[in-house]
Amino acid sequence: MKTVAIAGVGLIGGSFGLALRAAGFGGSIVGVSSPATIAQAVRRGAIDAGVSLEQACVEADLLLLAQPISVILETLPKLAGKLRPGALVTDAGSTKRRIMECGAQALGGGFLGGHPMAGKESRGVEMAEAELFRGRPWLVTPRVAEDLESARAREFLSWIERIGAHAIVCSPEDHDRRVARSSHLPQMLATTLARGLGGRRDRAAVVAAGGPGLAGMTRLALSAWPIWKDILATNGDYIGEALSEFQGELGETLELLKAGALEQAFREGAEFAAEVRKTDAAS
């Protein structure tokens, strides 16, 4: 591929540009974003130049949609019939069922959905870095398995590996079910905890009695609503499932507490937490 276009040059999009360059990609990298973001992204070396979405369609062999989910859903239909022959469109949206439906309808096998499992607390191209994806999974959710076999898909997957990520293939359903547990449930717990404590009459005293544990368990409650609005709108059913499961598990914790029998639960929890840390460079 000679030209890569990135629509939405924020933390993920910008990091993808930087990572491609660092991995030796010698072609052109163009970005579709606001003028201010384009200027920052060019300065950071994440892209060579800004273009319109129309121009990106004309030029790009690979087009990464690194936009909010709702914007990806608006963008995909606009791409139908506009792309170079043999071009591949992919995305970095954090839910996949709805996006895959939309992409398949607009582009058929020309769309291969994805979700790089990388992030930071701070967003924006200023925080982008070439190493963001190193050692992290990049989930790939083909419509049908054959979509992975095209020349364009193979080349895209090889770049995922070259920037240090490892591609993991799964169905859009499995993806959404897993992130409901691994990402959306933790967010719901942090928000529920913070909201619950914030609603107490003695909230100031509770804050004073809090330490790093409280800070850590409420950090996600600072997450930006617009992102979560999109996630909830496109994965609400599985998130509801995950919440219901957790309610059952919490009931079990309460029973074990009353029985004075939580030691085994602590051991099991510690084991999983250690496993998360083995595979998560970010911890």
Place this chain on the structure above:
Amino acid sequence: MKTVAIAGVGLIGGSFGLALRAAGFGGSIVGVSSPATIAQAVRRGAIDAGVSLEQACVEADLLLLAQPISVILETLPKLAGKLRPGALVTDAGSTKRRIMECGAQALGGGFLGGHPMAGKESRGVEMAEAELFRGRPWLVTPRVAEDLESARAREFLSWIERIGAHAIVCSPEDHDRRVARSSHLPQMLATTLARGLGGRRDRAAVVAAGGPGLAGMTRLALSAWPIWKDILATNGDYIGEALSEFQGELGETLELLKAGALEQAFREGAEFAAEVRKTDAAS
């Protein structure tokens, strides 16, 4: 006061010694711990020398019990009738009702319970630092208000301020109710989340689909069981209350999710999370 004794020279005990020195305390600081810990603590400058508990009773004007809760409960009865006249015993145990009962029985007004709201993920005197308590609350839980008025209590409280902490007076019941929400509930949520995800057949895939959020929300699940065994044994009733309340709040989150009406909840959660960060230097 001329001599301060610290029983249990770990992160908290060691930091108290370092903090007293840094704040200009010119008297003697002795420690009661294992020989290996004493050697480390002397090397770090947290204490001048190690002594037996009996010797600490003979020498100390202030004795801080910075031990695990169960050890504090074993130590307090041993102190009865052994202390210097006018000496004050205090502690750093993270639950207070049971310790206050025990201390009052053994020492009456000679015991003033406390709980410095400071900590780190890593424990031990090697991690101790003079600045650990700066800007942090130091909860003080007198048996009766008059216990704060003695000369020894006033001097102790003045040193709490001199090392940069701020003393907050509350009843043992209020203390335990607050930490059940601010500290013990977050721990139970982290353990329940980690245990629940760890029990899934697709746990490896869930880990792969996890990011920094999952790591952050399961970090507390690594906490040491012996500490939590003591906390659960001495605050289980209030922790149960907190878990039941949270179950109700989670049900509300689920309802709001189904109604597509979580925006306000996110806003309220973010507001509280920001408040926690304003007052928590550790975040």
